[in-house]
Amino acid sequence: MKKVLSVFMILCMILTVCRAAVFAADADITIMLQIGNPNMTVNGAEKAIDEQGTAPVLINDRTLLPVRAVVEEMGGSVEWVEDTQTVILAYGSDTITLQIDNPTAYLNDEAKTLDTAPMIIGDRTMMPIRFIAESFGFNVGWDDATQTATVSKAEDSSSSSAATATPAPEAGGKTLVAYFSCTNNTAGIAKHIIDGIGADAYEIVPEVPYTEADLDYNSDCRANREQNDDTARPAINGSIENMAQYDTIFLGYPIWWGNAPKIIFTFLESYDFAGKTIIPFCTSGSSPIGSTAAMQSVTPGANWLDGHRFSGGSSSDVVMEWVNGLGL
Ligand SMILES: Cc1cc2nc3c(=O)[nH]c(=O)nc-3n(C[C@H](O)[C@H](O)[C@H](O)COP(=O)(O)O)c2cc1C
Numbered sequence: 167m168k169k170v171l172s173v174f175m176i177l178c179m180i181l182t183v184c185r186a187a188v189f190a191a192d193a194d195i196t197i198m199l200q201i202g203n204p205n206m207t208v209n210g211a212e213k214a215i216d217e218q219g220t221a222p223v224l225i226n227d228r229t230l231l232p233v234r235a236v237v238e239e240m241g242g243s244v245e246w247v248e249d250t251q252t253v254i255l256a257y258g259s260d261t262i263t264l265q266i267d268n269p270t271a272y273l274n275d276e277a278k279t280l281d282t283a284p285m286i287i288g289d290r291t292m293m294p295i296r297f298i299a300e301s302f303g304f305n306v307g308w309d310d311a312t313q314t315a316t317v318s319k320a321e322d323s324s325s326s327s328a329a330t331a332t333p334a335p336e337a338g339g340k341t342l343v344a345y346f347s348c349t350n351n352t353a354g355i356a357k358h359i360i361d362g363i364g365a366d367a368y369e370i371v372p373e374v375p376y377t378e379a380d381l382d383y384n385s386d387c388r389a390n391r392e393q394n395d396d397t398a399r400p401a402i403n404g405s406i407e408n409m410a411q412y413d414t415i416f417l418g419y420p421i422w423w424g425n426a427p428k429i430i431f432t433f434l435e436s437y438d439f440a441g442k443t444i445i446p447f448c449t450s451g452s453s454p455i456g457s458t459a460a461m462q463s464v465t466p467g468a469n470w471l472d473g474h475r476f477s478g479g480s481s482s483d484v485v486m487e488w489v490n491g492l493g494l
Pocket residue numbers: 196307316318346347348349350351352353381382383389390419420421422423424425449450451452453478
């Protein structure tokens with residue numbers, strides 16, 4: 167009887183967490199977790215991973231941490247079953263069940279073998295974040311240099327959301343590749359396009375360059391402050407003399423907290439793009455290009471095509487395959 171009752175109670179718990187998670191948030195979210203750092207950043211805002219100040223650890227090349235706050239930020243829910251040392255995580259209609267020291271986890275009914283089992287370190291329950299996030303359909307990136315894992319999901323992760331019917335650019339018009347790049351990843355992709363189609367190049371250079379500290383997204387850095395400020399419009403050094411000669415503009419930028427950096431808005435608000443075709447591209451740790459709706463709203467009359475996200479080191483072949491597929 168006792169056994170039947172406890173099975174019933176676990177079922178009730180699963181149902182409760184599932185119901186809560188049906189309302190999981192689907193909006194753009196980027197969570198950054200750094201080994202040894204007890205704080206995570208959620209869309210640029212710094213938050214504690216737990217009340218005890220526990221930091222993520224790296225074990226067998228896997229990032230483990232107490233996952234309650236992270237999963238709740240993702241829009242899911244967490245239940246701990248003390249008797250069986252089991253954690254039940256729910257997100258949308260998916261449920262993951264993990265048990266301390268057990269390398270077999272369950273995604274819904276499907277058994278999955280983990281290369282690093284959940285474990286207790288000190289008195290904290292440490293869970294493998296990549297397995298959890300990927301099972302729930304999130305992207306997970308890893309930056310070895312900063313020992314940072316990036317967990318992200320965009321509302322529309324396929325591509326920029328606002329592409330519409332596309333009139334071909336005016337015949338005879340020139341093509342410009344305008345790009346902003348602080349650590350040269352986006353610059354590399356821009357160069358492949360410039361060389362590949364013989365376009366003109368324009369680098370969006372900030373009047374005040376971004377230092378390494380300005381880009382340290384694990385701190386309250388300049389880039390984070392700008393991304394959290396709707397009115398931020400960092401000034402650009404120089405300008406394009408004759409924008410009228412261009413009817414097609416490839417626009418490149420890095421993803422900062424799921425979006426284009428604010429200096430891209432400075433650029434877009436500096437010229438009249440009516441009648442021109444804008445094709446966005448970006449680089450990121452793992453985040454997709456996401457929606458371009460906010461950028462479209464400041465370029466009335468412009469025709470935006472679907473954008474594309476590249477990894478920093480993408481080859482010319484990969485980039486040109488995308489460019490050639492645009493049918494320009
Ligand atoms: C302030 C800041 C925020 C970032 N946010 C994200 C992010 O939300 N998702 C992601 O995958 N990468 C993020 N990154 C990583 C960059 O998008 C990535 O390193 C990019 O390739 C840099 O391009 P660049 O070398 O052209 O500047 C961020 C980097 C910085 C500096």
